[in-house]
Amino acid sequence: xxxxxxxxxxxxxxxxxxxxxxxxxxxxxxxxxxxxxxxxxxxxxxxxxxxxxxxxxxxxxxxxxxxxxxxxxxxxxxxxxxxxxxxxxxxxxxxxxxxxxxxxxxxxxxxx
Amino acid sequence: xxxxxxxxxxxxxxxxxxxxxxxxxxxxxxxxxxxxxxxxxxxxxxxxxxxxxxxxxxxxxxxxxxxxxxxxxxxxxxxxxxxxxxxxxxxxxxxxxxxxxxxxxxxxxxxxx
Numbered sequence: 001x002x003x004x005x006x007x008x009x010x011x012x013x014x015x016x017x018x019x020x021x022x023x024x025x026x027x028x029x030x031x032x033x034x035x036x037x038x039x040x041x042x043x044x045x046x047x048x049x050x051x052x053x054x055x056x057x058x059x060x061x062x063x064x065x066x067x068x069x070x071x072x073x074x075x076x077x078x079x080x081x082x083x084x085x086x087x088x089x090x091x092x093x094x095x096x097x098x099x100x101x102x103x104x105x106x107x108x109x110x111x112x
Numbered sequence: 113x114x115x116x117x118x119x120x121x122x123x124x125x126x127x128x129x130x131x132x133x134x135x136x137x138x139x140x141x142x143x144x145x146x147x148x149x150x151x152x153x154x155x156x157x158x159x160x161x162x163x164x165x166x167x168x169x170x171x172x173x174x175x176x177x178x179x180x181x182x183x184x185x186x187x188x189x190x191x192x193x194x195x196x197x198x199x200x201x202x203x204x205x206x207x208x209x210x211x212x213x214x215x216x217x218x219x220x221x222x223x224x225x
Contacts, residue, residue: 002171009152032211043116043202043216044155051211089154099170100214102147102155 002027004092006103014111019077021106023090026071030092034100035064035075038087047088048075080110115139116217118203123222125197133188133220135203141215142208144186148172149200149219158201161186190222197224 006023013019023033034049050057050064050073057064063076077084087107093100116137125131137144143162147155157170161180175194180186186205190197200221204214 004154006154034213036214041218043118043204043218044214045216046213049211049213099157099160104152104154 002101004090004101004103006090006106008106009104010107010109012109012111013080015080015082017080017110019080019084019108019110020074021088021090021108022072022074023092023103024070024072025092025101027092027094027101028071029094030101032093032100033064033066033073034091034093035062036089036091036102038089038105044087044089077108080108082110082112084108085110116203116205116215118201118217118220121218121220123220125222125224127224128192129224130189130191131197131222131224133190133201133203133222135186135188135217136184137186137203137205137215137217138184139205139207139215140183141205142183143206144180145204145206145214146170146176146178146186146188147202147204149202155202158188190224197222 004025035047036044037047038044048059061078066073090103091100119134145160146158156172159178161167177189202219203217206212
């Protein structure tokens with residue numbers, strides 16, 4: 001019940017395309033869903049986060065879509081750029097994100 | 113410049129030796145965390161501490177130990193009991209407000225041979 005399943009494991013997208021990464025969770029007590037971006041040799045950094053009272057949140061080229069009934073959420077990167085090449089982690093947490101459960105990660109490569 | 117400092121960046125040890133990874137933060141955060149990162153497995157929680165002199169086991173605490181004697185510091189010891197210690201270790205902290213994000217250090221890559 002604590003798992004967060006993330007797919008795909010790796011993704012290659014052409015520059016200018018849309019990158020889509022999906023996550024599914026089981027625990028209905030989760031109420032905070034962040035996405036983290038990690039570059040090689042660095043720690044992850046918060047990219048964007050959503051709470052279940054909204055179905056979509058957009059920040060620049062990054063959008064989270066949230067489907068509460070299906071217990072799924074996804075990250076969309078519009079107009080993907082080579083600088084977006086990184087590993088992306090979804091996560092889920094309850095009670096103010098005291099303890100986050102992370103997905104397995106997606107290695108995104110944007111080809112120029 | 114506020115942040116989390118993990119040292120060293122690379123660490124090599126022989127099997128059977130204990131090793132301590134350092135984590136220092138100057139963000140004045142109460143909560144601190146240790147995660148382990150392995151390819152294809154995401155980030156798994158080892159230990160966390162919400163206040164000085166208190167800490168709780170995470171999902172994969174076996175073979176690890178921590179201390180929290182100061183607010184700024186949360187060292188992790190990888191003991192010889194940890195069966196597969198070679199990994200990338202990440203320390204993080206977060207503030208007190210609801211849904212405060214995790215701030216991560218740049219990690220320590222531990223190799224045990």
